[in-house]
Amino acid sequence: MERPDAPYCESPAIRTLSIYDEVGDSADSTCEIGYSHLELLPRMLSAREPVLLSVVVERTSGLMNRDYAKQILEGSQQAVARLISWLEDEDERAYPFMEELYPHTGKAYILGITGSPGAGKSTLTDKLIRNIRKSGLTVGIVAVDPSSPFTGGALLGDRIRMSEHSTDPDVYIRSMATRGFLGGMAKATCDVVKVLDAFGKDVIIIETVGVGQDEVDVVGLADTTCVVLVPGLGDVIQSMKAGIMEIADLYVVNKADREGADQLNMEVSARIEQDTHIKMSGWTPTVHKTVAVDNVGIKELWEAILKHKDFLESSGRLVEKRRNQTYQETLRMIHNEMFRLIRDQLQENGRLDRLVEEILERRRDPYSTMREILDEWQFFTPKQKEAS
C-alpha cells in the first residue's frame, strides 16, 4: 500500500487525501484538495463512506512539521529557501533548526564582494561563479540590495547578471533586501551564510549592496574581502581615506578598459605601499584589473583569492579571524534578541507610543526613560534566577 508522495506544499492546506478501501489497497480516489476546498471535505467523505476504512490526511501547514535541518543536510533546496525566509522575517520557527545546523557549518570559504553601486559586483560575481564551478566546487551566493526606507519594498536585481547559473543545481543564489539594516548587508545575511554552509556549498559569495565609504560589515563575515573599484570616481585622496579602502584583502579595478584605470591602479597601489609603513600585517593586498563583462582578468582574480585563502590557512589567521567573528557575532545575537524582546514588549501594550507622547510633550526625557526600562529588565533577570 503506497501512500502518495507528498512533496512540499507551503501553505496551510491539506495536501493530499488518500482513501483506502477495506483490503488496504489505495482506492482510485486519491485526490488533491486545496485550502479553498476545505469546506467540501465532509461532503466528499460522506459520499465515500461505504468503502471508507481509513483516511490519511497529510497536513502540511507551511512545512511546519518538517525537519528542515535534516532536509537541508539531505540537499533540499526548498527547505533552504523557506528557512532563509523565516530568518529574514525573524520568525522564531527558524531558530531550533539553526541550532541543529550549526555543527555542520564552518566548512565553506566565504568571499565578500563589495564596492560602489554600478561598480560591477554582480557581473564580477557571475564570472567568478563560472570560474569556481570549473574547478568543481559548489557555490552559494547571497546578493544584497537595498530596501526602500519609505515603503519597505525592494527591487532585487542582482540575479539578472547571474542567469547563466540559475539552473545549475550546484549553485544556489539568494537575493536579500537590507530591510533597514545598515552596513551593506541585511541583518540575516550572516544566518543565511550559515544555512548555505550547512547545505554544503564550498564557496559562499556575499555580494553587498552598493556601498559608500563606511559600510564595511562584510569584513566581519567574509574570509576574503574584495573591494571593487571603478575609474572616474575621485582623486588620490579618496583612496587614502578610512573605511571601505581599509577592508580589502584584494582590490579589483573593474571596467579596466575605461579611461583612468591605470591612474586608479597607481593610486590604490600607492595606498597599499603607504599601509606597509603604517601597520604590520602579514598580507599585502593585491590589485587586480578586470573587465568583468568580457570575463577579462577573472581567472587571475580567482587565483589571487585562493592565494589569500592559503595565506590565511597557513599563517593561522583564518582561525584567528573566525574567533573574532564568532566573538562579535555572539555579542550581536544577544544584542539583537534582547532588543527585539524589549521592543516587542514595549510595542505590545502601546506603552512605547505613550512614552513617545510624553517625551514629545517634554513631560519626560528619553535618557531617563531608557534607564527606567533597562532597570525593569535588570530587576527581572535576577528575580528569574532566584525562581529557578
Place this chain on the structure above:
Amino acid sequence: MAKKIKIIVAKPGLDGHDRGAKLLARIFAEEGMEVVYTGLRQTPEMIVAAAEQEDADVVGLSSLSGVHNYFFPKVVELLKSKGLNDVLVVGGGIIPIEDYDFLQKSGVKAIFGPGTPTMDIVSFIKSNVRAR
C-alpha cells in the same frame, strides 16, 4: 519583522519588451514587496529555479510576443512538478482575450491586459498570496 511578499517578475522567451515588466516591478516594490527581477529571455526552468531558491510567493510573467500559451502553462507545470503548488502565478502583456480561459485553466490565476489599473494587480496579489 513584518513578512514581505516576495515576487519574481520574469520575461519568458525571446521577447525583448520589458518596459511594462520593469514598471510593474517598481510598482510592486513601492507597495512594499520584495521584487526579484530576473531580466529578459528566461526559460521556464530558469524562472522556476529562481522561484524555488528565492522562496517566491508570486511569479509574475510578462509576454508581448505571443508565446504565452506555451510559456505560462509550462511555468505552472514545472512549479507543480517541484511541489510548489501554492506559488501564485499571474500573467500580463499582450494576450488575446480568447486565450484567458485556457491560461486560467492551466493554472495562471489571473491575466492582466493593457490598461489594467496597477492597483487591481497589487490588490489581487495581496488577497491571493499564500501564507508562509
